[in-house]
Amino acid sequence: MSLQDITARIAKAEAKSKRPSGSVKLIAVSKVQPNERVQAVLEQGHRCFGENRVQEAAGKWPAFKERFEGIDLHLIGPLQTNKARQAMELCNAIHSVDRPKLAQTLARLAQEMGTCPDLFIQVNTGEEEQKAGILPAEADSFFAECTALDLPVRGLMCIPPLDEEPTLHFALLAKIAARNGLEGLSMGMSGDFEQAIALGATHVRVGSAIFGERVKPQE
Numbered sequence: 001m002s003l004q005d006i007t008a009r010i011a012k013a014e015a016k017s018k019r020p021s022g023s024v025k026l027i028a029v030s031k032v033q034p035n036e037r038v039q040a041v042l043e044q045g046h047r048c049f050g051e052n053r054v055q056e057a058a059g060k061w062p063a064f065k066e067r068f069e070g071i072d073l074h075l076i077g078p079l080q081t082n083k084a085r086q087a088m089e090l091c092n093a094i095h096s097v098d099r100p101k102l103a104q105t106l107a108r109l110a111q112e113m114g115t116c117p118d119l120f121i122q123v124n125t126g127e128e129e130q131k132a133g134i135l136p137a138e139a140d141s142f143f144a145e146c147t148a149l150d151l152p153v154r155g156l157m158c159i160p161p162l163d164e165e166p167t168l169h170f171a172l173l174a175k176i177a178a179r180n181g182l183e184g185l186s187m188g189m190s191g192d193f194e195q196a197i198a199l200g201a202t203h204v205r206v207g208s209a210i211f212g213e214r215v216k217p218q219e
């Protein structure tokens with residue numbers, strides 16, 4: 001696979017579900033990938049990337065930002081409150097807003113900095129104990145809490161359980177978003193982004209299908 005293959009498959013999936021061309025944003029997930037591979041994708045003109053650790057992003061992206069214009073960086077992994085400021089300075093979007101304490105910290109920092117990245121609320125659609133995210137039953141009230149804090153919530157994000165049919169989770173996320181009037185849906189990875197697009201994904205997070213298998217284990 002390559003960047004070109006993936007963008008072609010996204011375009012096809014958009015057309016198939018009668019969605020406007022360009023309505024799905026491809027976040028190229030560059031976590032743990034060697035810099036040469038990331039640079040190759042930048043040189044092909046792609047600008048939207050995802051990282052799941054603030055520290056790794058902070059080590060990698062300032063140098064790329066000096067060399068390439070218009071980089072759009074998305075944090076897609078868990079965020080500790082003590083790294084929130086760094087994440088807000090570095091990223092254009094944060095997809096992992098998952099608890100009141102983090103929302104309160106982001107709101108305080110946004111006031112102080114006068115700006116805030118686009119935010120997505122992560123929903124633990126599989127209700128998995130080890131997984132981050134707000135439970136589906138608490139999503140509406142958490143969104144209301146974020147809105148009361150003036151946070152720019154653009155949508156919802158989920159990571160379906162590994163061993164379950166992802167479309168059930170995509171459909172659930174879409175349903176929660178619709179009833180809250182949220183347009184953004186960050187869902188779909190290398191193995192299932194076409195299904196996610198069929199169910200309304202606006203942001204797909206694709207790593208290994210673009211860059212190749214990750215060299216080092218993640219967790």
Ligand SMILES: *Cc1c(COP(=O)(O)O)cnc(C)c1O
Nearest residue numbers: 029052076189190205206207208
């Ligand atoms: C790593 C990661 C991805 C990309 O996974 P691939 O299977 O390599 O496409 C997507 N979303 C999140 C939250 C991730 O951590």
